[in-house]
Amino acid sequence: MHIPDGLIAPQVYLGAYAVAAPAWAYAVRKVAREFDDALIPRLAVLTALAFVLTTVMVPLPGGTSGHLVGVGLLALAFGVWPAFLAYSLVLVLQSLLLGAGGITVLAINALAMGLTGAAVTVGVFRLLAKVHRPAAAVIGVWLGVVVAATLVALVLGIQPLMGSDTEGQPLFFPFGPAVTLPVVVGPHLIIALGEGILTWMVLSVVERRRVPA
Amino acid sequence: MKDRLLLSVWLVAVVGITFIHDPLWLGGLLTAALLLAGRATPTLLKRALIAIALVNIAVSLGFVLSASLAGEPWGLFVLRLNLRVLLLTFLTLWLARHLDLVRAVDFSRSLQFVVVLALGQIKTFQRLLTDYRMAFRSRSLGRPDLATRARSAGRQAGALLEKAELQATEVNLGMRSRGFFDDRT
Structure with a gap:
């Protein structure tokens, strides 16, 4: 779901940084208050966990598999703000250590998946948990991933409006929402279901072993 | 620099x-x-x-x-x-x-510690994941079905989550015992 560098107009990604900066500052303050001295080790371990979770394969029907996004699991286990910070750091590490993803689009990816995706997951889970916890986790994660994918698709979809050259050809990503929404969101309707089921399986294992989650 | x-x-x-x-x-x-x-x-x-x-x-x-x-x-x-x-x-x-x-993030001591610890922990978690995958493969006679693979993936992620909890506590105690937090007011 990551957007790579070079497809997004500066006015959009710089705007995203302007939105993400206060969110990161608030997250650091909130997480520091919560964890106190344990902030650094907690954040480091969560970042490592988020990094490695993305390498866990989600089995899909037909013998194929995809990668876990892991934000929903992190958010349900540790809260929205720790998940947002850890996921943002993962994006930095992926970009600077592996050359994967992109630094200009980091804020967009972090806001879409790390913050909005995590917040939707936790919000829906809290709303439905009293009725049916497993369903709440699956639906929460599914919706979190789908909403994040929709945001990414919309950001891509507005790029044709960000300018064109003298021949009328686009300067950045060329397709509007009519193309990006089905192409980006469509596959995630299924991938997110696998992620949701897997998230619930993990949480139920952890809860059974009575490790605080 | x-x-x-x-x-x-x-x-x-x-x-x-x-x-x-x-x-x-x-x-x-x-x-x-x-x-x-x-x-x-x-x-x-x-x-x-x-x-x-x-x-x-x-x-x-x-x-x-x-x-x-x-x-x-x-x-x-x-x-x-x-x-x-x-x-x-x-x-x-x-x-x-x-x-x-x-070295690039040496302008912030805290950020530098987060990066150092995270890089170390990534190696630890990757080793754990590799162990789980190899154990799963060695116990599978044929190609595992979807439910078995899903259970295995769930156990892998669950083990990572548990390990993360334990590691966070352990690293915190290690830092405390070495006086990392002593110069804070």
């Missing part, structure tokens, strides 16, 4: 490149980057091409098709998009090869 400078120059370059739309300029900059990377060029170029292939081919072909059907020009866009994305990816891979991230 060298790493911080490297990181800053790369950041300015990456942002600057997204403001350039002339394929001639982008091509010139890409040529310069390929020449400056020296002996690493073939390896980095191959990695960059593999990294961008899927997205760039899909976007380029899609645009060529839709523009052709509408009778509109497409060459300039395809050239611009591919040169820009390739240049940015090549520069990022070049940076990843040369940057010592721990």
Whole structure:
């Protein structure tokens, strides 16, 4: 779901940084208050966990598999703000250590998946948990991933409006929402279901072993 | 200092490149980057091409098709998009090869600790995951079905989650015992 560098107009990604900066500052303050001295080790371990979770394969029907996004699991286990910070750091590490993803689009990816995706997951889970916890986790994660994918698709979809050259050809990503929404969101309707089921399986294992989650 | 400078120059370059739309300029900059990377060029170029292939081919072909059907020009866009994305990816891979991230973030002691600890923990978690995968493979006679693979993936992620809880406590105690928090008020 990551957007790579070079497809997004500066006015959009710089705007995203302007939105993400206060969110990161608030997250650091909130997480520091919560964890106190344990902030650094907690954040480091969560970042490592988020990094490695993305390498866990989600089995899909037909013998194929995809990668876990892991934000929903992190958010349900540790809260929205720790998940947002850890996921943002993962994006930095992926970009600077592996050359994967992109630094200009980091804020967009972090806001879409790390913050909005995590917040939707936790919000829906809290709303439905009293009725049916497993369903709440699956639906929460599914919706979190789908909403994040929709945001990414919309950001891509507005790029044709960000300018064109003298021949009328686009300067950045060329397709509007009519193309990006089905192409980006469509596959995630299924991938997110696998992620949701897997998230619930993990949480139920952890809860059974009575490790605080 | 060298790493911080490297990181800053790369950041300015990456942002600057997204403001350039002339394929001639982008091509010139890409040529310069390929020449400056020296002996690493073939390896980095191959990695960059593999990294961008899927997205760039899909976007380029899609645009060529839709523009052709509408009778509109497409060459300039395809050239611009591919040169820009390739240049940015090549520069990022070049940076990843040369940057010592721990030194680059030495302006903040806390951030430096987070990065050092996270990199160490990533290795620990990766080893755990490899152990789980190899154990699962060694216990499977044939190709496991979907439910079995799902259970295994769930156990892997569950083990990571538990390990993370324990590691966070352990690292915190280790830092405390070494006096890391003593100079804080």
